[in-house]
Amino acid sequence: MIEIIIFHCNSLNILPFFYLVLVFSKNELSFQEVYKEALKMYMKYCREKKVLISIRDFIENPGLKLYFLIRGRKKRIVLQAFKYYLRLFNIREDYQLIDLSLYENSYFLLADIMAKAGLKQFSLFLAERACSKLYEYYREKEERPEIPFFKNR
Amino acid sequence: MIVIYHCYGAAHSSVLSAAIHLGYLPEDRIPKIEEILKIQYFDRSSTGEIGIPFYYGSDSSGNMIYCQGMGGLDGVIKQLLKDVMGEYNIPEESVITVNSLKKVNILVRIGGFLSRKLGLIFPGRLIAAFGLKLGYRRFLKTVSTVKMNIS
Numbered sequence: 529m530i531e532i533i534i535f536h537c538n539s540l541n542i543l544p545f546f547y548l549v550l551v552f553s554k555n556e557l558s559f560q561e562v563y564k565e566a567l568k569m570y571m572k573y574c575r576e577k578k579v580l581i582s583i584r585d586f587i588e589n590p591g592l593k594l595y596f597l598i599r600g601r602k603k604r605i606v607l608q609a610f611k612y613y614l615r616l617f618n619i620r621e622d623y624q625l626i627d628l629s630l631y632e633n634s635y636f637l638l639a640d641i642m643a644k645a646g647l648k649q650f651s652l653f654l655a656e657r658a659c660s661k662l663y664e665y666y667r668e669k670e671e672r673p674e675i676p677f678f679k680n681r
Numbered sequence: 682m683i684v685i686y687h688c689y690g691a692a693h694s695s696v697l698s699a700a701i702h703l704g705y706l707p708e709d710r711i712p713k714i715e716e717i718l719k720i721q722y723f724d725r726s727s728t729g730e731i732g733i734p735f736y737y738g739s740d741s742s743g744n745m746i747y748c749q750g751m752g753g754l755d756g757v758i759k760q761l762l763k764d765v766m767g768e769y770n771i772p773e774e775s776v777i778t779v780n781s782l783k784k785v786n787i788l789v790r791i792g793g794f795l796s797r798k799l800g801l802i803f804p805g806r807l808i809a810a811f812g813l814k815l816g817y818r819r820f821l822k823t824v825s826t827v828k829m830n831i832s
Binding site for chain 2: 577578579580581582597599600602604605606607608609610612613614616617619
């Protein structure tokens with residue numbers, strides 16, 4: 529039985545938090561509600577310098593452990609290292625990887641660049657725009673990722 | 682304890698360091714090129730294996746020696762290792778990582794590139810082995826420091 533879900537993406541921006549709230553919220557929230565919650569979580573975790581970030585305080589978590597894996601662009605290398613490190617320490621966890629790079633469109637990438645350039649407000653504006661596109665896409669397509677959470681709903 | 686010698690692709694410098702640690706290469710002299718070419722896994726790993734730590738052997742004290750290619754992502758991979766260990770309460774001092782890539786010279790880089798990237802295995806392997814032979818004392822020093830620290 530899957531115990532852990534790991535969302536992996538290029539960089540730590542608002543995307544994984546937005547996706548997490550969007551996918552896991554029990555009620556159908558408006559875009560602003562999802563974005564506000566995601567932004568709150570992002571501001572809490574954005575200073576963490578970790579590659580594997582444990583999300584412990586997400587209240588909608590139905591007993592699953594949630595992690596973000598901030599792997600950068602060389603996806604295969606980091607995912608391989610992760611898999612084999614678990615093996616190295618004989619850690620036998622049943623986990624599922626969800627690739628968020630599918631949603632990392634140019635708005636998110638540009639938002640990252642603007643944030644690094646110190647233009648935080650502009651970065652947040654771009655991120656909000658990117659999130660709204662993701663929200664529309666998700667609601668229209670009614671796409672649900674293949675994770676056990678939804679089997680129990 | 683686990684010792685991970687790492688470099689770019691786990692083909693040359695990390696493998697050489699691990700071989701020295703385990704006594705497959707001499708510590709009292711510079712080996713011949715043939716001896717370097719014969720060590721297990723020398724210039725054998727493929728690009729697809731970068732990221733995978735592979736077990737090379739255990740030393741006389743029971744420490745497990747690994748080689749790992751980090752593909753230029755040393756900072757990310759080492760932080761990931763630290764995060765995994767922190768998450769599962771594995772003591773940090775139970776693993777040490779050693780960067781073998783810092784000791785390589787231009788010949789090893791050229792040889793590695795020729796062999797691993799361009800597929801010119803014979804000349805690449807020879808040049809890499811020659812480069813490692815020239816810089817052998819640096820690797821000896823690194824390995825002896827590691828052995829002292831873990832004893």
